[in-house]
């Protein structure tokens with residue numbers, strides 16, 4: 658049984674993340690979405706809020722669980738008897754950082770294999786950062802995030818719908 662972890666900040670989860678998680682769940686027996694605290698990224702949402710949004714967004718995916726983890730992803734992999742790290746690749750701009758992370762994780766834990774998925778082309782230019790920027794200015798984000806995430810963003814930015 659292959660367990661794969663899908664780590665991320667998910668600040669907030671978008672349809673791009675959801676697309677990747679669903680693709681991974683079709684290939685691996687068990688997928689665990691791992692919400693990283695990532696204080697260095699200064700997230701807009703608390704880790705608890707992000708965990709709730711990820712759980713709600715992916716509850717229809719049967720072989721997928723959601724956890725939070727504040728340590729190294731390779732330690733999380735060890736603890737869950739996993740060997741695969743899922744990451745999404747959008748444009749070329751993701752590549753350098755992801756390449757470095759994949760090799761670093763393999764150096765830290767030799768069984769760690771990073772597998773990249775490409776999202777549907779409509780999500781290639783979608784990022785949590787972009788969603789937050791548009792949301793902050795009360796722009797239309799319904800094509801990018803589920804309604805429950807949109808409502809949380811509106812609440813954060815004190816926008817009444």
Ligand code: ADP
Nearest residue numbers: 664665666667668673674744745746776780783
């Ligand atoms: P991190 O801080 O770990 O990069 P993110 O939540 O920003 O966390 O991203 C988690 C993973 O999801 C990364 O591999 C990222 O490339 C991927 N991802 C984010 N948005 C998209 C998208 N629109 N399409 C495909 N992959 C995405």
